[in-house]
Amino acid sequence: MASIHITFPDGAAREFASGTTALEVAQSIGPRLAAEAIAAKQGDRLVDLSTKLESDGPIQFITSSSPEALEIFRHSTAHLLAAAVTELYPDAHPGVGPATDSGFYYDFYREKPFTEEDLGKIEAKMREIAQANVVNERVHFPKAEGLKVFEQMGEFLKCELIQEKGDDVFSAYRTGKFLDFCRGPHVPSTGRIKAFKLLSVAGAHWKGDEHSHPMQRIYGTSFFSQRDLDAFIHQMEEAKKRDHRRLGKDLDLFSIQDDAGPGLIFWHQKGGIIRREIEDWLRDELTARGYDLVFTPHAMRLHLWEISGHANFYRDDMFGAMKVENEEYQLKPMNCPGHILIYKSRARSYRELPMRLAELGTVYRYERSGVMHGLLRVRGFTQDDAHIFCMREQLEAEVQACVEFAHLVLKTFGFEKYQVELSARDPQKPEHYAGTVEEWEVAEGALMNTLKRMEIPFKYMPGEAVFYGPKIDIKLVDAIGRPWQLTTVQFDFNLPQRFGLEYAGADGQLHTPVMVHRALLGSIERFFGVLIEHYVGAFPVWLAPVQVAVLPISDKHAAYAREVLGALTGAKVRAQLDDRNEKLNARIRDAQLQKVPFMLVVGDREAQNRTVSVRRRESGDTGSRPVEEFVTWVQELIDTRATSW
Numbered sequence: 001m002a003s004i005h006i007t008f009p010d011g012a013a014r015e016f017a018s019g020t021t022a023l024e025v026a027q028s029i030g031p032r033l034a035a036e037a038i039a040a041k042q043g044d045r046l047v048d049l050s051t052k053l054e055s056d057g058p059i060q061f062i063t064s065s066s067p068e069a070l071e072i073f074r075h076s077t078a079h080l081l082a083a084a085v086t087e088l089y090p091d092a093h094p095g096v097g098p099a100t101d102s103g104f105y106y107d108f109y110r111e112k113p114f115t116e117e118d119l120g121k122i123e124a125k126m127r128e129i130a131q132a133n134v135v136n137e138r139v140h141f142p143k144a145e146g147l148k149v150f151e152q153m154g155e156f157l158k159c160e161l162i163q164e165k166g167d168d169v170f171s172a173y174r175t176g177k178f179l180d181f182c183r184g185p186h187v188p189s190t191g192r193i194k195a196f197k198l199l200s201v202a203g204a205h206w207k208g209d210e211h212s213h214p215m216q217r218i219y220g221t222s223f224f225s226q227r228d229l230d231a232f233i234h235q236m237e238e239a240k241k242r243d244h245r246r247l248g249k250d251l252d253l254f255s256i257q258d259d260a261g262p263g264l265i266f267w268h269q270k271g272g273i274i275r276r277e278i279e280d281w282l283r284d285e286l287t288a289r290g291y292d293l294v295f296t297p298h299a300m301r302l303h304l305w306e307i308s309g310h311a312n313f314y315r316d317d318m319f320g321a322m323k324v325e326n327e328e329y330q331l332k333p334m335n336c337p338g339h340i341l342i343y344k345s346r347a348r349s350y351r352e353l354p355m356r357l358a359e360l361g362t363v364y365r366y367e368r369s370g371v372m373h374g375l376l377r378v379r380g381f382t383q384d385d386a387h388i389f390c391m392r393e394q395l396e397a398e399v400q401a402c403v404e405f406a407h408l409v410l411k412t413f414g415f416e417k418y419q420v421e422l423s424a425r426d427p428q429k430p431e432h433y434a435g436t437v438e439e440w441e442v443a444e445g446a447l448m449n450t451l452k453r454m455e456i457p458f459k460y461m462p463g464e465a466v467f468y469g470p471k472i473d474i475k476l477v478d479a480i481g482r483p484w485q486l487t488t489v490q491f492d493f494n495l496p497q498r499f500g501l502e503y504a505g506a507d508g509q510l511h512t513p514v515m516v517h518r519a520l521l522g523s524i525e526r527f528f529g530v531l532i533e534h535y536v537g538a539f540p541v542w543l544a545p546v547q548v549a550v551l552p553i554s555d556k557h558a559a560y561a562r563e564v565l566g567a568l569t570g571a572k573v574r575a576q577l578d579d580r581n582e583k584l585n586a587r588i589r590d591a592q593l594q595k596v597p598f599m600l601v602v603g604d605r606e607a608q609n610r611t612v613s614v615r616r617r618e619s620g621d622t623g624s625r626p627v628e629e630f631v632t633w634v635q636e637l638i639d640t641r642a643t644s645w
């Protein structure tokens with residue numbers, strides 16, 4: 001028999017008989033590797049362990065620590081799910097079932113909805129199939145023949161996929177009675193999958209097209225160890241407790257109204273207070289840092305978006321144009337062209353640069369109805385947007401100032417950890433980018449030098465830049481370790497050219513300015529959502545809509561309570577008197593549920609001594625203090641924007 005020459009990642013090489021399977025090769029190395037491997041990599045190609053090796057080349061085994069492992073493992077769990085569902089519910093027709101970042105799902109077409117109870121049954125059936133350690137067998141079909149097989153099974157959705165994507169000879173996977181059109185690879189048998197859980201069921205549509213078949217999407221997740229699964233479930237429960245949609249309702253912060261449309265946010269009174277605090281802080285900082293605040297229209301001629309290019313490459317993300325007096329107008333998806341028109345409104349000299357134009361600019365973007373999510377993904381939102389027009393030699397200082405500003409945002413709002421990414425061009429494909437190679441080198445150099453000089457660790461990501469310029473992204477990490485992309489500092493070689501921007505240099509010649517887009521909070525709506533989840537609605541005093549609740553023990557103490565209230569409101573503390581005819585405990589509970597930072601209980605003793613009995617949201621009763629002392633302390637917490645006290 002012919003032999004093949006196999007090389008291993010450590011450089012070793014061995015001869016095997018042609019037709020030896022990847023699993024047999026793993027076994028020849030050791031039983032432990034054979035037990036741990038879930039798939040193999042032949043060159044760049046991921047294959048099953050059952051694959052017969054017939055040519056020379058490198059081989060690598062995929063184990064739980066390989067970067068590709070989890071996706072293969074989870075996709076195999078999705079097959080296990082579909083095997084269980086089709087066995088229990090013959091009227092369910094499988095659609096697609098990919099792995100996701102946090103698990104997997106499988107879509108089924110079935111008239112009857114799956115219930116919570118069904119999920120339990122399905123999970124039990126999955127365990128049964130896993131315990132039986134059923135082999136995931138790869139089979140091959142000539143297209144016409146395979147189509148017939150799936151047709152006879154009544155799997156019309158699979159037939160549609162095979163028609164569209166199937167090769168002349170396509171592969172499928174058999175797990176017991178379940179057969180799936182699939183490229184693989186998969187774990188060798190279902191017994192490998194032990195730590196998994198079904199999470200929820202939600203509505204979806206075939207191929208994401210809302211006019212096509214309604215599908216039921218069953219979500220689940222799986223991990224290589226029970227410990228990892230438990231940690232994930234714990235994290236999910238933590239996230240659920242923090243869900244800003246529920247807290248937004250309980251704390252009366254914001255709403256999304258069906259009559260108005262999806263993805264459009266109504267900021268209620270209390271949410272409005274928090275937004276005003278955020279914006280006031282931001283405006284003060286912008287002014288102190290040499291930004292000018294501008295305002296631009298919400299709707300502008302479509303023609304403007306043709307010049308900027310958005311009407312072409314950004315069209316799918318925009319609201320449709322509207323007609324006014326036979327001309328088309330466009331709701332703005334971005335603020336940049338507005339700021340550019342201000343820059344362009346007259347001739348500019350180098351003496352005016354850097355020009356930093358900032359706007360809390362509300363933009364509208366089209367998101368499909370299925371993808372919107374509370375405050376995090378919406379159709380209308382306000383960016384803390386700014387565009388900096390400057391000369392090349394001013395770039396590094398401007399980038400550094402942006403990064404410092406971003407740091408201050410994180411600190412001010414109580415985030416301690418963050419991650420930084422630098423997205424650069426793919427140097428192999430200069431033709432994919434606007435701007436010259438030299439310009440890119442200057443811009444990427446400015447970004448990188450700044451981060452290095454500031455000793456900020458960052459991830460360098462070549463090929464991740466958008467076509468018009470490199471960028472720095474800063475992700476903050478919240479109280480339960482979730483990263484959120486908010487801040488971006490982005491170069492633009494494209495728009496200054498498209499709009500023909502110029503300035504007169506010291507040399508008397510006209511030059512093109514460099515343009516930087518930057519947003520710190522990103523979208524105020526999204527930032528608010530992140531804040532709510534980070535603090536579980538218990539905001540720092542300076543942001544809390546009600547900072548102090550004054551609670552008289554009984555009617556007798558109402559007059560003194562009003563005096564205390566007056567002292568607080570006179571010092572611009574947001575205080576509220578709760579003198580409802582309810583038991584004190586009930587009123588304390590209500591203030592606690594509303595996450596009011598301080599509750600002041602006043603009775604005979606307090607009135608007599610001119611004190612207040614202070615209850616803290618976090619730790620309950622902390623004893624009494626003179627009124628003036630308390631007011632001064634709260635004022636200080638507010639003025640310093642303390643995030644802990």
Ligand SMILES: [Zn+2]
Nearest residue numbers: 180182183184
């Ligand atoms: Zn598959």
Ligand SMILES: [Zn+2]
Nearest residue numbers: 334335336517
């Ligand atoms: Zn912009």
